[in-house]
Amino acid sequence: MRQQQTPAKPTMRDVGLLAGVSQSTVSHVVNRTGRIPEETEKRVRAAIEELGYRPNETARNLRLSRSRxxxxxxxxxxxxxxxxxxxxxxxxxxxxxxxxxxxxxxxxxxxxxxxxxxxxxxxxxxxxxxxxxxxxxxxxxxxxxxxxxxxxxxxxxxxxxxxxxxxEEAAGGRLAAQAVIEAGHRRIAFLGGMADDPARIEREAGFREALSEAGIAPCEKWILSGDYRIGSGHALAHALLGEAERPTALVCGNDRMAVGAITAALERGLRVPQDVSIVGYDDQEDLADQISPGLTTVSIxxxxxxxxxxxxxxxxxxxxxxxxxxxxxxxxxxxxxxxxxxxxxxxx
CATH class of the missing domain: 3.40.50.2300 (Response regulator)
Incomplete structure (x- = not known):
């Protein structure tokens, strides 16, 4: 009984014949070398797909001295x-x-x-x-x-x-501040991360730049340091929002601090955003878009x-x-x- 032969694997030569180009042109397309006209490359890739051609990765990598x-x-x-x-x-x-x-x-x-x-x-x-x-x-x-x-x-x-x-961390700090400035806020607090954290330093610089550009003098007693945790945002916001002359907007060091700030506002009997606006930073998955109200934030x-x-x-x-x-x-x-x-x- 004659054994059934396994069909030969298609080669670059077969691809070239089907696409109407030389074998070297097929090689340039496969290895992304040389400058091949777009229309020619499309024909070669269509032929590769039709024939099911797959390059010999081991041989190609040895030839190019690459491991890919x-x-x-x-x-x-x-x-x-x-x-x-x-x-x-x-x-x-x-x-x-x-x-x-x-x-x-x-x-x-x-x-x-x-x-x-x-x-x-x-x-x-x-x-x-x-x-x-x-x-x-x-x-x-x-x-x-x-x-x-x-x-x-x-x-x-x-x-x-x-x-x-x-x-661009400083630019992100500007974006966060501009979100509340453009809404009309001038009494704006910054609840940042640790004072020596590089990201916090840059974001605060951007925050200050945005206020300066809008002609707003920052209120130094409202520029505070936390630790990027929910409890930190809650404690800082709870204290600020209990003041007789309180801020109307909080720009927070990250989304977790912003969640803590929202909780503190609600505990103080304040509505978000009607009574106080809150901005986060990170756009953390399964957090920023899941809380109510959805958190305006800067996406890193x-x-x-x-x-x-x-x-x-x-x-x-x-x-x-x-x-x-x-x-x-x-x-x-x-x-x-x-x-x-x-x-x-x-x-x-």
């Missing part, structure tokens, strides 16, 4: 409720470009961090990203600087000056930073040049927690 993998080391992002969007953005863009992302979350253990970097280098990743959960300076392990690399949501504070993809561009980081890294690999950093703007998400003040506004 990117290492991503993080401090604690994988367990974060919102910064994990960095991973999503990075992974999705890498996958679109035919790359795999190898992730190690070090749980803020410096020894694990160094070991992870060396393990990724041993696996011959083409480049590396180091992403931080909180915006801060980092002293990256030496191995990171030995490959085309970028920091994400961090800046270099050590000897290795790795370029960085960072959020975590997803965009992850995506842009991989984009810049792959551009560097393709060009042979060093990766280039970038600042990524935040955006204001308007929901129901901001309204015009219910009474005429005077200084604090």
């Amino acid at each position: 993998t990117i290492g991503l080391v993080t401090d604690a992002i994988a367990s974060s409720p919102f910064a994990g969007r960095v991973l999503r953005g990075a992974e999705e863009y890498a996958w679109e470009q035919g790359y795999l992302l190898l992730l190690v979350d070090t749980k803020e253990d410096p020894s694990l961090e160094s070991a992870a970097v060396e393990m990724l280098r041993a696996r011959q990743v083409d480049g590396m990203l180091y992403a931080a959960m909180a915006w801060r300076g980092v002293d990256v392990p030496a191995g990171v600087a030995k490959l085309p690399s970028l920091l994400v949501n961090a800046w270099p504070s050590g000897v290795h000056k790795v370029p960085a993809i960072v959020p 561009p975590h997803y965009e930073m992850g995506r842009i980081a991989v984009m810049h890294l792959l551009d560097a690999l393709a060009s042979g040049l060093a990766p280039v950093g970038a600042s990524v703007p935040s955006s204001l998400v308007r929901r129901g927690s901001v309204a015009p003040p219910s009474a005429p506004q005077g200084p604090c």
Whole structure:
């Protein structure tokens, strides 16, 4: 009995014959090398799809001296409720470009961090990203600087000056303040995170800039420090809103502090936003859009930073040049927690 033969796998030559182009043109399309006219590339990709052609990744990677993998080391992002969007953005863009992302979350253990970097280098990743959960300076392990690399949501504070993809934190602080200024508020408090937190420092600077641009003198006794937790926002807001001359708008350091502030306002018998407007920061998933009223907040561009980081890294690999950093703007998400003040506004 004759054995049934397995159909031969389609080759680049078969794709070229079907698309009416040379085998070298197919190679340029598959490997993303050379400049191919858009119409020609469409024909080649249609032929690839029709024939079910799949390139030999092992042979291609050996030829190009590439592994088509990117290492991503993080401090604690994988367990974060919102910064994990960095991973999503990075992974999705890498996958679109035919790359795999190898992730190690070090749980803020410096020894694990160094070991992870060396393990990724041993696996011959083409480049590396180091992403931080909180915006801060980092002293990256030496191995990171030995490959085309970028920091994400961090800046270099050590000897290795790795370029960085960072959020525009001061601009985000301006957006948060402008949300209530544009609604007509002039009695505005700032309930920030820890006084020495880099993100808080930048956001407060942006807050002050927005007030200055609007001709509003900040009320220094209403610029306060907390710890980014719900209880902190609750305690600060509860005290402020009990004053005879209280603020009519609260700009909070993050969404959790804003939730605490909303609770405090309700306990004081105040309505949000009719009696007091509240703005958060982060646009935390399953929080900012789930409370009532929905929280007006500034969205940190975590997803965009992850995506842009991989984009810049792959551009560097393709060009042979060093990766280039970038600042990524935040955006204001308007929901129901901001309204015009219910009474005429005077200084604090």
